[in-house]
Amino acid sequence: MPQVAVCQVADCAYNQDSTCHALAITVGDGTHARCDTFFTFPSKGGDAAATGRVGACKVSGCLHNVGLECQAPGITVAALQDTADCLTYTMR
Template identity: 60%
Template structure:
């Protein structure tokens, strides 16, 4: 199984974001209350791998229609502000 790609990220203050692209090798989605990007954080310098595109490594949102055994099966996701600074905009409850 291929990990879904983070096709766009509008959380510009994230240390892994460069030009609306995620450069973390893998992110985790979900905290108990919402589909938050658990990997999001701010830092004084950019992180991640410059020539890599971010992927979804794990998803804790068991009620999402794209979630199978806590793995995201969406072809790609978008991250941006829904309820917070960095939420999975592809999240869709069953």
């Protein structure tokens, strides 16, 4: 599972110091490469000893997507407009 190398979405409940601490995230809603695991919460969560990984990707049109699994060596997540998006997304 590829690592979430950088997460620039500071207000995500799983983000601590630009590091994702969700054990695994899901990317995409079928058409858009957003981080479906993103949400805000009054306190931070996740496993502080772990760095998040991509558990599933539902954007089949991405160059890195093989069988709904991300094959990129790592991804970057950032806030674009009102969503947390996978910046590693590359259209086929």
